[in-house]
Amino acid sequence: MTRPDLHWTQLHFDQGVDQAQVHDSLTALAVLPFAPLVVLELIGRHGQVSWRIGAHAKDVSAVRRALAAHILGLRLTDETSGGTLDRLRLAAAVRLGGWSLPLRKESAEPVARGLYRVLAGTTSDEMIRIQLVLGQRFTPRRLRDDEPAGAESARHVAEHGFRVSLRVGVNAKSEARARALVRDVGSAWRALEVPGVIVELWRTNPRTVTDVRAPGWWSLRLRVDDLARLVGWPITPDLPGLPAAHPRLLAPVGALKSGRRLGIAQADPSAVVRVSVEDSLRHLHVIGPTGVGKSTLLAHLALQDAAEGRGLVVIDPKGDLVRDILARLPEDRRDDVVVLDPTAKHVVGIDALGGPAPDLAADTILSVFHALYADSWGPRTQDIMHASLLTLARAGGLPLALVPALLTNDGFRHQLIGRLAADDPLGVGAFWSWYAAQSDAMRTHAIAPLMNKLRPLMMRPGLRATFGQQDPRFALRDVFAKRRIVLVSLAAGRLGPDGAQLLGSLVVALLWQAALERVQVPAERRHPVMVYIDEVQDYLHLPGSLSDALAQARGLGVGFTLAHQHLGQLPPSLESALFANARSRVSFTLSSKDARTLASTANGLLVPEDFTSLPAYHAYAQLLVEGSPTHPVSLLTEPLAPPIRRAADLAEASSKTYGRTVAEVDARLTALATGTDPQDVQNPPPATPANTAAQNPSAVSTDAPKDGERFGRRRRTTPTTTPRKENPDDN
CATH class of the missing domain: 3.40.50.300 (P-loop containing nucleotide triphosphate hydrolases)
Structure with missing residues (x-):
């Protein structure tokens, strides 16, 4: 009869397994309530060896727990293929003459090596499927009078056991190759023979293996100790066909169908x-x-x-x-x-200081510069950069590339700070009042560390164009x-x-x-x-x-x-x-x-x-x-x-759609900084003598006394002074 309802579980011996663990786990299967049908398979294909166990859906959890409790590091995963394997060309069933005697005790490792040598020799179009069907259980007992006496025999019958059907199915290109593979598997099993016990292979219908049919007659009656020699689990780490010890091959616990x-x-190419x-x-x-x-x-x-x-x-x-x-x-x-x-011909701009929250934009830019130049970022640099960013942001989101002009171009600065200072006299107003009170030499000295940090942006035409566009054709908010x-x-x-x-x-x-x-x-x-x-x-x-x-x-x-x-x-x-x-x-x-x-x-x-x-x-x-x-x-x-x-074609098309040339951006920056295009300056303050002078940069004196008057404080002028040496930490 066929077993279409078997649920298959892949076994992954991530930490190996020894003979004692094999023995204990098989004993645990033998004592499960209601003696569920269990199928153990050892499969060789493409030169690789794998293991799986089948049980009815209602028994899967109990079978898994029995194995995991005794094998350290065993991982159990659902068979992703649903249990279906390739058709078989040839199959054989195993019989043992003298089946009541124990098999050769010291043969476990030689049998494993022999089997794995054959399994590892499979090519891409070959498969060997060794199948152990565990049926009715039987319990430990004492020796009968008609059985061979001896301590080994006594220990043997004192084990739990199963009625077993052991089969091998082979798929190969030719009948001759299939026969050869079956014979090689049989040769490996013959290492189990002892006097009075011989291993025989009899041809059977391949569908017996593919359909996992329960036999009409259970040909083998094996105690756990013997079964542990036949199960084919990797009891030694250097068996042929096993993946290399490192990197360890780990199979997925469960595969998502989407994502x-x-x-x-x-570990499972499917x-x-x-x-x-x-x-x-x-x-x-x-x-x-x-x-x-x-x-x-x-x-x-x-x-x-x-x-x-x-x-x-x-x-x-x-x-x-x-x-x-x-x-x-x-x-x-x-x-x-x-x-x-x-580096493109048309550079996409970023409006760094625009948006609905100008102060937040300024703080964001400030935090980046602080993080990048933390080793040389002092409190004075922090103050100057913060005030500059707030001023540009509050003036309608002027480009970041105008920070140097704001600090060095008196006319441009006067044009911006009038109403801004009035709106925030204790914040940016107080800063620009202090700034206006400094001599040219002191200003130059104060802003030098910051100007040094802005040079990567200003000296690279592409970067200058990126952060020099007041109204770029793209906004990062468009991502959302x-x-x-x-x-x-x-x-x-x-x-x-x-x-x-x-x-x-x-x-x-x-x-x-x-x-x-x-x-x-x-x-x-x-x-x-x-x-x-x-x-x-x-x-x-x-x-x-x-x-x-x-x-x-x-x-x-x-x-x-x-x-x-x-x-x-x-x-x-x-x-x-x-x-x-x-x-x-x-x-x-x-x-x-x-x-x-x-x-x-x-x-x-x-x-x-x-x-x-x-x-x-x-x-x-x-x-x-x-x-x-x-x-x-x-x-x-x-x-x-x-x-x-x-x-390059798609990159160029994108740049033309969203970008501007460096020359175009530089021209607009120059217009903003010199006041030659007042329409580009957002929210200009009311006309004052200082504003008038700002529109004609050449008319602005480097020590214009009106600066002090603008903030209610006259700047001290010193004929020639030596700038104080800035604290190394204040840069």
Whole structure:
């Protein structure tokens, strides 16, 4: 009879198994209530060996508990194929002559080696399926008078036992090859023979094996001690056909049917490793050196998000990731693409100081500069930068690139600060009053440290154009409002490391500021937005606590995928934030130090050598599934699909749509700074002598006495003074 209702469970001996554990687990099966039918299988195909156990659905839990209680590190996973295997060309059943005698006790390891040698020799179109059907149980007893006496025989009958059907089924290209494989399996079993006990193989219908038919006559009656020699579990670690000891091969606990695809489960090529969108909002941490497959994984995920219509942002330090994505984006999303590349002919601008909350925008920019230049950032630099940013932001969101002009161009400064100072006399008003009271030499000395930090932005035409547009054709809020795909190509080799870090950090910080505005949107309308940051340590400089920000991001519908090369790159605050809040992790090959750290998070299933021996494009994935952490799984990332267009064509089209030339931006900046185009200056103060002078920069004296009068305080003038030496910490 067939057994279509059997439920199959894969066995994964992650920590190996010894003969005593095999014996104890089989004994546990023998004493289960109601003697459920149990089927044990040892399978060889493609040169690899696997194990599984079958039982009726009502008995699965009891069978699993019986095994797990006695085998340390055993993992049990559902058979993803549903239990179906290839058809068989040939099958044979085993009989033992003299079946009441014990088999050779010391033969367990030789039998295992012989079997695994045959199983490991299978080719891609061959399969060997060894099947043990465990039927009626029998209990321990004493020797009968008609049985051979002796201590060994007495111990043998004192064991629990089963009525057993032992079969082997083979699939091969030819009948001759199938016969040879069956004979080789039989030869391995003959190592069990003792005087009076012989192993015989009799041909049977292959459907007996494929359908797991219960026999009409149970040919074997085996005690647990004998059965332990036949079950074929890996009782020694160096058997042929087993995966290498390191990296350990871990199968998935359960495969999601939908969600973002990470790759293939290496232990089961039919299973896809996925993470749901909801779990992705709890963030993904990707770690591994250059060349192991991180960028390929990020590109796969980003392309899936694009195909699903989500908004996304990619921060790419080198530009290769952006090119890979551009070349493969779905055609129906090409109009949503915004490429931020300061080296392009048309540069997309970022309105750093605009938006509904000017003070918050100023604070966000200030926090980024403070974080990037923390080692040389003093209180005076903090005051000057803060006042400058607040002034530009409150004046209608003037471009960040105008900070140097605000500090050095008296006419431009006078034009802005009149009404702003009146509205905030104790804040920016007091600062500009102090600033106006300084001599030119003192001003130059005071602003020198800040001007030095602004040079990466001002000296690179592309960066200047990025942050020099007052009314850019794109806003980062469009990622949330219009589901834009924003690809930031930092091209550190052309921008320089300082410029690339400044651009990446400002984009991430401003994006976070825009994300915080989602609190005004009902939760059910906050569609997921995914943010990818490669070399995260260089670009994640958010105001306040990183841990709090990552924890808050999920509620805002923002999922971060944060990648880097090794833990030593991360400052302590970022490392602790990642380990606390990135609930899923993909680890490629690691250094010994990092391997020790991450092995400690693997629930005892992995050791450092597993991480250090991973080949390229192989990884361990520890994922959140339906809000709960799962065991690691061996992941094989997949190659990208062939490109469908030239990446440069889509990048150029995006730049023309959303960008402006450097010459155009510089002309508008000059007009703003010199007052030659008053229409571009937002909220000009009432006309005053100072304003009139500001419109003609050449008429403005470097020590104009009207400055002091403007703030109710006359500036002291000194014929020649030597600027005081600034405290090294005050820069």
